[in-house]
Amino acid sequence: MYFWECILILFWMVVVPFLIGTFVVNQLFKVKNPDLLLTFVCGSISMLAIFYVLEIPMQYFKVHLSVLVLSWKVIIPLICIMVLFLNRKDYKDILKNYIKQFRQLSWGTIIIILLVFAQGVLVALFQHVDADDAFYVASATTAVSTDSIFQFDPFTGLPLAVYPSRYLLSPFPIFIALLSKLVLIHPTIIAHTLLPVFLIPLSYAIMAVLGKKLFQDRSSSVQIFMFLLCVINIFGNVSIYTSSTFMLFRIWQGKAVLASIILPAVFYFSFRTMSGDNKPGEWVMLFCCVLAACLSSSMGILLTPIMIMCLGIVFAIRNRSLRTVCYSLLCCAPCVACLLASIVY
Amino acid sequence: MIELLRLTFTQILTSYSQYSGSGMYLMFLFFSLIYIYVAEKKTVEKSLLLYYPILILAVIFNPFIAYVIIRVIGDNTYWRMFWILPTSVVIAYTATRIICFNAEKYKRIVVLITLVAILIAGGRFIFTNQNFTTSGNWFKLPPQTIQVCEIIKQDCDGKIRVVVPADLEVSIRQYDADIQMPYGRAGSDNTGVTAESVKNFHSLMQENVLNVDVITSYMRAFVCNYIVLYKTTTPSYSMEVYGFQLVASTESYNIYRFPVDGMEADE
Numbered sequence: 001m002y003f004w005e006c007i008l009i010l011f012w013m014v015v016v017p018f019l020i021g022t023f024v025v026n027q028l029f030k031v032k033n034p035d036l037l038l039t040f041v042c043g044s045i046s047m048l049a050i051f052y053v054l055e056i057p058m059q060y061f062k063v064h065l066s067v068l069v070l071s072w073k074v075i076i077p078l079i080c081i082m083v084l085f086l087n088r089k090d091y092k093d094i095l096k097n098y099i100k101q102f103r104q105l106s107w108g109t110i111i112i113i114l115l116v117f118a119q120g121v122l123v124a125l126f127q128h129v130d131a132d133d134a135f136y137v138a139s140a141t142t143a144v145s146t147d148s149i150f151q152f153d154p155f156t157g158l159p160l161a162v163y164p165s166r167y168l169l170s171p172f173p174i175f176i177a178l179l180s181k182l183v184l185i186h187p188t189i190i191a192h193t194l195l196p197v198f199l200i201p202l203s204y205a206i207m208a209v210l211g212k213k214l215f216q217d218r219s220s221s222v223q224i225f226m227f228l229l230c231v232i233n234i235f236g237n238v239s240i241y242t243s244s245t246f247m248l249f250r251i252w253q254g255k256a257v258l259a260s261i262i263l264p265a266v267f268y269f270s271f272r273t274m275s276g277d278n279k280p281g282e283w284v285m286l287f288c289c290v291l292a293a294c295l296s297s298s299m300g301i302l303l304t305p306i307m308i309m310c311l312g313i314v315f316a317i318r319n320r321s322l323r324t325v326c327y328s329l330l331c332c333a334p335c336v337a338c339l340l341a342s343i344v345y
Numbered sequence: 346m347i348e349l350l351r352l353t354f355t356q357i358l359t360s361y362s363q364y365s366g367s368g369m370y371l372m373f374l375f376f377s378l379i380y381i382y383v384a385e386k387k388t389v390e391k392s393l394l395l396y397y398p399i400l401i402l403a404v405i406f407n408p409f410i411a412y413v414i415i416r417v418i419g420d421n422t423y424w425r426m427f428w429i430l431p432t433s434v435v436i437a438y439t440a441t442r443i444i445c446f447n448a449e450k451y452k453r454i455v456v457l458i459t460l461v462a463i464l465i466a467g468g469r470f471i472f473t474n475q476n477f478t479t480s481g482n483w484f485k486l487p488p489q490t491i492q493v494c495e496i497i498k499q500d501c502d503g504k505i506r507v508v509v510p511a512d513l514e515v516s517i518r519q520y521d522a523d524i525q526m527p528y529g530r531a532g533s534d535n536t537g538v539t540a541e542s543v544k545n546f547h548s549l550m551q552e553n554v555l556n557v558d559v560i561t562s563y564m565r566a567f568v569c570n571y572i573v574l575y576k577t578t579t580p581s582y583s584m585e586v587y588g589f590q591l592v593a594s595t596e597s598y599n600i601y602r603f604p605v606d607g608m609e610a611d612e
Contacts, residue, residue: 127480134515134530145522155529188519192485221445228437231461235468238368241424248471259428267431275389299425307429310400318392
């Protein structure tokens with residue numbers, strides 16, 4: 001009964017991010033032996049960025065959700081076919097490399113992977129009631145039930161007279177609605193049960209690629225780093241405001257995605273881009289992170305430019321190059337546009 | 346001006362204590378920054394894990410910048426600024442460096458166990474019974490929410506607009522967004538037109554003794570055809586006399602149907 005849904009979940013949430021990620025890593029980063037995790041991270045973030053670019057104009061023109069879903073079903077497979085075509089000569093090597101990475105997994109790494117997935121599964125299996133879901137999850141269910149994008153009040157189901165402007169430019173619930181339509185599962189099940197299993201490992205995947213860069217791929221150091229991060233998060237309930245509590249209590253909400261996935265991704269890709277040789281492709285990926293930040297939460301529109309500019313200043317001083325600051329400013333353009341749009345609204 | 350800055354700085358300190366809570370993680374961060382300053386030789390890592398956090402702290406604790414940001418985001422969410430501080434990364438990196446500094450394996454294990462014990466002592470476990478409960482459904486919603494929705498849907502073929510008590514406000518529309526409500530979480534709505542009457546309706550529903558006369562007028566005004574009440578709620582008068590019909594009961598709630606005109610008209 002659930003076989004078809006499982007196939008759809010695997011396709012839209014694993015295969016598609018990997019294919020898009022392959023494009024980013026092979027074509028933009030021009031990495032010879034791409035890291036499996038880096039590919040997944042790049043693909044997932046790029047997918048969110050593509051969704052944002054597609055959704056905002058449709059929302060503005062009050063297009064039906066079904067049209068957005070149809071566009072997604074056409075555009076994403078086209079991108080995937082294009083990626084397959086571009087990498088047609090390299091796929092043998094890419095797959096070989098991925099299989100090699102799987103085979104080389106040490107026991108330490110396997111334990112860390114199990115620890116990470118255990119957190120995702122625990123959050124998915126148990127229930128944490130969060131009052132903010134009355135807006136975030138109900139926005140997704142409302143979009144699906146009314147076949148519209150932010151046209152109805154999620155609290156009441158009545159047509160919106162006044163638009164909640166701070167949410168309009170960060171339509172993460174609509175992404176949940178889209179997933180719901182794609183995998184044929186109720187949006188609330190997507191949010192509460194399915195997303196934790198994918199988003200919590202994604203958050204740790206970002207930390208793992210950061211750890212690999214910080215410790216120059218010294219496997220034992222990366223394992224210890226990841227284990228300690230797991231401990232910090234599992235014991236991170238020091239207040240309800242930390243990114244750990246946001247990740248393990250309500251990862252399906254846009255602001256939790258911002259705190260535990262997008263901001264760490266901005267941190268990692270800024271580090272990667274600014275500490276390296278300023279490859280244009282890596283700046284494009286950072287730009288995608290900014291778009292994903294705008295999608296996830298209105299706070300992302302403000303926090304991401306602060307983060308990028310601070311990192312830009314630090315690395316501009318280190319590199320003695322003003323180019324880092326200039327590119328950082330360019331990357332923040334979507335946030336500036338969103339801030340201006342929110343003033344106009 | 347000085348008073349304004351003082352108030353802003355108080356807000357910053359409040360946000361700091363909100364974020365740091367009962368744990369020691371921000372304290373660990375400061376120790377880690379000192380360690381990186383002393384022990385780290387590579388400038389790239391130092392830039393990322395020392396100078397960047399210091400710059401961010403300078404931004405967060407700067408009352409001039411904070412004043413502008415608080416004006417934009419509001420004063421009760423300034424704690425979110427701490428999200429751009431890479432607290433866990435810096436702590437984990439420092440701890441890893443301290444562990445890997447030891448060449449011998451058994452020494453590494455001893456240091457690892459010690460540091461994990463310190464992290465556990467300085468934090469609070471997240472997967473507790475207070476934070477997570479078992480749920481009998483994939484929606485991860487209270488089972489009674491699903492029961493109430495299903496009972497109403499079986500009873501009504503047309504449009505449903507239901508008034509519910511506080512416990513159900515959050516979850517009803519997560520289960521079924523076809524069901525409308527006159528108000529949402531804590532009496533809020535986004536229409537901006539009927540805010541005052543919505544609030545009155547909501548506060549009326551919080552009373553232990555329900556004023557049936559007034560509720561009836563609100564049910565008509567908001568065109569609601571169902572009402573869900575706690576079993577413990579006492580109506581001020583017989584519900585049936587005012588046209589309410591008991592449809593069914595769950596463990597905690599009574600569900601009433603209410604005859605009302607104009608359900609389709611305001612779509």
